[in-house]
Amino acid sequence: MANALVNVPARARRGEIIEVKTLISHPMETGYRRTQLGARIPRDIIRLFVCTYNGTEVFRAELHPAIAANPFVVFSTVATESGTLAFQWTGDNGFSATESATITVE
Amino acid sequence: MDRETSRRAFLMGAAAGLGLGAVITVVPVHATPKEMEDAVRKVVGSAPVTKGRVKLELPPLSENGNTVPLTVSIESPMTAADHVRAIHVFTELNPQPDVVSFRFGPRAGHARVSTRIRLANTQTVTAIGELSDGSFWSATAAVVVTLAACLEDA
Secondary structure: OOOEEEEOOOEEOOOOEEEEEEEEOOOOEOOOOEOOOOOEOOOEOEEEEEEEEOOEEEEEEEEOOOEOOOOEEEEEEEOOOOEEEEEEEEEHHHOEEEEEEEEEEO | OHHHHHHHHHHHHHHHHHHHHHHHHHOOOOOOHHHHHHHHHHHHOOOOEEEOOEEEEOOOEEEEOOOEEEEEEEOOOOOOOOOEEEEEEEEOOOOOOEEEEEEEOHHHOOEEEEEEEOOOOOEEEEEEEEEOOOOEEEEEEEEEEEEOOOOOOO
């Protein structure tokens, strides 16, 4: 449904701090806009973004309507071991999207 | 008779509609600095907030309030004993003061995050950092917005 893009380096040295870039397509409708007829457009946003590294949570962001459409979040984490970084976005109207990336640590 | 009633109903409906319109324009459509203060207090409780340590990067002039790049960071060793727990971002003139809360652990490596935010007005943005020792630090940045976000028609 949703189009998510994540950018994680494929390889890293043990203990290195890696940068993770994430982008997901979502309108992030604020709930403050109106149609030309004056009807309020209901809010439809992503509320929560969580990143887990081999099952351990390393980063979390709680989003509000003031986040621009197509939320783009860049953060960092320490490359501790080879494995999977899992990303999850959840929001209004039952919105849920997941994405994952693998990393080789040497 | 029937026509008469519908005309009266129409006029009353129109009057009610006008009244409603007047009420809506009276209600402020943005958060005030006071509301931002309350939102900040909800996060920090009664703890004191000191200026400094937090670095908040925003363009001084933004042509489009719908997408303003924001980078916030705190210098920290990010060890189990001394790390940044969270960074919260607030605005004073958006419809609601909260923008985003980032939560970290020692495994984050750096307490540094970039994203894109919406700004409804020319205003000051505040970032509050929460450290593992329970102290709170803040930084502010003023942004001039040419095209405001949030309030345009769809």
